[in-house]
Amino acid sequence: MTSHVDQPQSFLIRAFSVGRRPQVAFGLVIALFWLIVLTTVSIWAPYDPLEAVGTRLIAPSMTHLLGTDALGRDVFTRVLYGARESMPIAAAVIVCATVIGTLLGAVAGYAGGWVDAIVMRITDVVMAFPAILLAMAISAALGPGLRNGFIAILIVWWPIYARLVRGQVLSIKQREHVEAAISIGATRRRILQKHVMPMAITPVLVNATMDFGQVVLFLSSLSFLGLGALPPSPEWGSMITEGAKNFYQWWIAVGPGLAILTVVLGFNFLGDGLRDVLDPRSKGDK
Amino acid sequence: MNSLLSIKDLHVSFGLGLETVDAVRGINLEIARGEIVGIVGESGSGKSASMLSVMRLLATTATTRGTVHFAGKELFSASSKEMRGIRGGKIGMIFQDPMTSLNPSFRIGSQIAEAIIRHQHVSTKIAVSKATDLLEVVSIPRPSESMSLFPHEMSGGMKQRVMIAMAIANDPELLIADEPTTALDVTIQAQILEVLKGLRETRNLSIVIITHDLGVVAGLADSVNVMYAGEIVESGDVEGVFYKATHPYSRGLLSCVPRLDIRESALHPIGGDPPKLSEKTPGCSFQPRCKNAIDLCETTSPTLRSSTVTGLKVSCHNPMEPSPQMSESI
Numbered sequence: 001m002t003s004h005v006d007q008p009q010s011f012l013i014r015a016f017s018v019g020r021r022p023q024v025a026f027g028l029v030i031a032l033f034w035l036i037v038l039t040t041v042s043i044w045a046p047y048d049p050l051e052a053v054g055t056r057l058i059a060p061s062m063t064h065l066l067g068t069d070a071l072g073r074d075v076f077t078r079v080l081y082g083a084r085e086s087m088p089i090a091a092a093v094i095v096c097a098t099v100i101g102t103l104l105g106a107v108a109g110y111a112g113g114w115v116d117a118i119v120m121r122i123t124d125v126v127m128a129f130p131a132i133l134l135a136m137a138i139s140a141a142l143g144p145g146l147r148n149g150f151i152a153i154l155i156v157w158w159p160i161y162a163r164l165v166r167g168q169v170l171s172i173k174q175r176e177h178v179e180a181a182i183s184i185g186a187t188r189r190r191i192l193q194k195h196v197m198p199m200a201i202t203p204v205l206v207n208a209t210m211d212f213g214q215v216v217l218f219l220s221s222l223s224f225l226g227l228g229a230l231p232p233s234p235e236w237g238s239m240i241t242e243g244a245k246n247f248y249q250w251w252i253a254v255g256p257g258l259a260i261l262t263v264v265l266g267f268n269f270l271g272d273g274l275r276d277v278l279d280p281r282s283k284g285d286k
Numbered sequence: 287m288n289s290l291l292s293i294k295d296l297h298v299s300f301g302l303g304l305e306t307v308d309a310v311r312g313i314n315l316e317i318a319r320g321e322i323v324g325i326v327g328e329s330g331s332g333k334s335a336s337m338l339s340v341m342r343l344l345a346t347t348a349t350t351r352g353t354v355h356f357a358g359k360e361l362f363s364a365s366s367k368e369m370r371g372i373r374g375g376k377i378g379m380i381f382q383d384p385m386t387s388l389n390p391s392f393r394i395g396s397q398i399a400e401a402i403i404r405h406q407h408v409s410t411k412i413a414v415s416k417a418t419d420l421l422e423v424v425s426i427p428r429p430s431e432s433m434s435l436f437p438h439e440m441s442g443g444m445k446q447r448v449m450i451a452m453a454i455a456n457d458p459e460l461l462i463a464d465e466p467t468t469a470l471d472v473t474i475q476a477q478i479l480e481v482l483k484g485l486r487e488t489r490n491l492s493i494v495i496i497t498h499d500l501g502v503v504a505g506l507a508d509s510v511n512v513m514y515a516g517e518i519v520e521s522g523d524v525e526g527v528f529y530k531a532t533h534p535y536s537r538g539l540l541s542c543v544p545r546l547d548i549r550e551s552a553l554h555p556i557g558g559d560p561p562k563l564s565e566k567t568p569g570c571s572f573q574p575r576c577k578n579a580i581d582l583c584e585t586t587s588p589t590l591r592s593s594t595v596t597g598l599k600v601s602c603h604n605p606m607e608p609s610p611q612m613s614e615s616i
Contacts, residue, residue: 177387177390179387180379180449182373184374184400184401184404184453184455185401
């Protein structure tokens with residue numbers, strides 16, 4: 001007889017045990033793969049991403065796994081290098097957006113009153129625009145380039161977290177342990193830090209993980225439209241633009257397209273797994 | 287005047303949409319050092335609201351009137367910084383539901399230590415050792431091991447003891463216990479009451495105990511205040527209120543308690559409903575439910591005065607006779 005008593009397990013083991021949730025393991029593998037590519041690509045990449053290494057528009061072969069583009073550059077190498085363009089910026093967007101959103105949302109939710117009203121009206125204004133249009137408008141105003149793309153996405157992204165955290169804080173601050181903390185004389189700041197935020201942060205972590213893929217996609221969309229990365233740099237979105245210009249050379253767009261697909265999918269799965277572990281109410285194991 | 291807590295003409299009202307609900311309607315209360323005072327009454331009679339207002343813990347929709355002096359200091363005019371020093375420092379509070387009053391994400395040891403560090407500004411090490419001693423005071427078995435438990439690893443009674451430990455962590459002069467035993471079963475209830483009694487003896491702690499359970503008051507309190515519709519209708523020492531109560535409502539409350547020693551199976555519920563606290567009537571608020579009501583009750587609201595017969599303070603135009611049968615049987 002096997003006992004069904006749950007042994008206390010490390011959080012990571014529970015999160016990523018392959019048997020239970022294969023898609024989480026898949027997500028983890030993809031994330032790790034891109035992380036390794038990101039950090040080590042310059043050491044082992046077969047070609048230089050910016051230089052012509054063969055004839056223009058060669059179909060995929062053993063020497064050029066994904067063929068060459070209109071300028072004779074190796075598409076496979078450029079896809080690998082693309083990770084170095086998109087992923088650090090996506091990570092920066094996520095970190096900044098969660099920090100800004102969490103701080104503003106927490107203060108708004110806890111303080112209430114006019115502070116809350118001001119912060120929430122700002123988020124309303126930002127969220128009233130379709131995100132991609134607003135981001136396009138901002139990066140068009142600032143001029144193309146990844147740095148401006150970063151600023152544009154950050155501006156449309158933080159309100160999501162502010163709303164999320166505010167909602168959490170509103171419900172948690174009603175709980176009795178918060179009243180108990182007030183009754184032992186804790187300061188507002190301390191209550192927010194120790195008695196409210198630890199419980200509000202879980203959905204933020206889950207959302208941040210899931211959103212990472214979305215931000216990569218968003219950044220590529222801007223680049224695709226010519227507003228993100230500037231031409232020679234191997235950014236996935238701008239590579240797809242080149243692919244669109246050379247429509248019959250399918251390999252030029254398929255490489256970066258697959259890269260974006262795997263990143264979005266991988267981080268979605270990872271976020272799912274994280275939620276299963278962090279939120280005891282939606283236990284993923286059946 | 288050497289009372290520790292002195293409440294004068296306290297009014298609490300809540301704005302509820304267009305109407306205001308007058309939850310507490312002018313109560314006066316004096317609590318001496320080392321005294322245990324019970325406040326009893328049914329739900330909504332204003333007993334919690336009056337004590338929460340002392341701690342200034344009421345929701346922002348509430349407005350208060352009157353004065354509260356604690357150890358010579360007026361609390362309603364104190365700054366929020368001073369209030370934070372008083373909450374948990376000079377006045378400790380225990381809540382009704384120990385299940386939800388602890389932060390589920392921290393070990394209980396660190397939660398008690400937090401209260402100590404906040405008020406005594408000592409090192410973590412000293413705070414932890416003090417917290418361990420406190421667990422011993424509230425009779426938690428194996429205090430040092432229990433320090434590292436999470437709230438969900440403890441039973442309700444244990445959690446309530448932890449709450450008491452937190453409330454007394456900084457040697458408060460007054461402990462407000464808001465229905466401390468309501469969520470617990472009777473055996474645990476008795477243990478918690480023992481803990482509270484012990485604290486009064488060892489630390490000369492004043493305790494205000496808010497409850498609807500007359501048994502709790504009988505076993506613990508020195509004096510009792512019976513509240514109805516935001517007013518104190520009868521008050522006096524515990525024996526007096528239990529044996530010689532003359533207010534029809536106090537008597538009604540006492541006869542609602544199931545008794546095993548009297549061979550009479552029927553309980554005597556008080557008929558009717560408590561008045562709507564948003565409406566002001568000229569007469570006595572208990573009058574519509576009162577069997578003893580006379581014409582005067584409908585038009586004039588009675589005031590709390592000492593009764594020459596019983597030595598209790600009672601707010602009634604036509605009090606009942608002290609029941610001889612009651613004093614014999616209890």
